[in-house]
Amino acid sequence: METTPITREGYEALKKEVERIKKIDRPMNIKAIEEARAHGDLSENAEFTAAKERQSFIEGRLIELEYKLGTADIIDPDKLPKDRAVFASTVVLENIDTTETFKYQLVGPVESDIEKGKISITSPLGKAIVGKKPGEEIILQAPGGKRYYELLDIL
Structure with missing residues (x-):
């Protein structure tokens, strides 16, 4: 299973x-x-x-x-790396084009709820964020074209 x-x-x-x-x-x-x-x-x-x-x-x-x-x-988040975005991390992103900032927690598909700021690690944005470190660029291929973000912080 x-x-x-x-x-x-x-x-x-x-x-x-x-x-x-x-x-x-x-x-x-x-x-x-x-x-x-x-x-x-x-x-x-x-x-x-x-x-x-x-x-x-x-x-x-x-x-x-x-x-x-x-x-x-x-998953116990205390046992996971803190230097990069991983499951259970709370991240702060900035849309490079609009300078708008977003705060999300990376969770599994069972817990995802965009209205509560929880995105799945299996979603397109979640997949793009996982493994990134603060200062790195995130490129999201969206239906309306590419979107560019910067990972500002991991809380």
């Missing part, structure tokens, strides 16, 4: 979501199904249909999360 790199924080967040689903979401939905079933005719019962659809979503999400936990390889 192939493993997926993940930070301790990411692993704990997945475990917390599994626990919430098992202790809160699933029991609440079971109760909603029972209440909808009590209303009688299920063929025209929108509440029952919605609760069953929600049950399907909950069970699917639970399977997905448990798979991710089962294939997770927790």
Whole structure:
């Protein structure tokens, strides 16, 4: 089975979501199904249909999360090099053309969330950053053409 790199924080967040689903979401939905079933005719019962659809979503999400936990390889960032960008590094980039700066943490695909500043090491930008040292140029081949960045710092 192939493993997926993940930070301790990411692993704990997945475990917390599994626990919430098992202790809160699933029991609440079971109760909603029972209440909808009590209303009688299920063929025209929108509440029952919605609760069953929600049950399907909950069970699917639970399977997905448990798979991710089962294939997770927790990486200790303290054991990784600090002089170059690697998994779990937080980097500061500058777009050379616009001078706009960006701060990202390099994570595995399970944890990536651009809105939280977490990019996957398997993404095009993540691949371009990994292995770079402060002061080095990063060239990203984007759909709209090449973009040039400088790695300003590794935090």
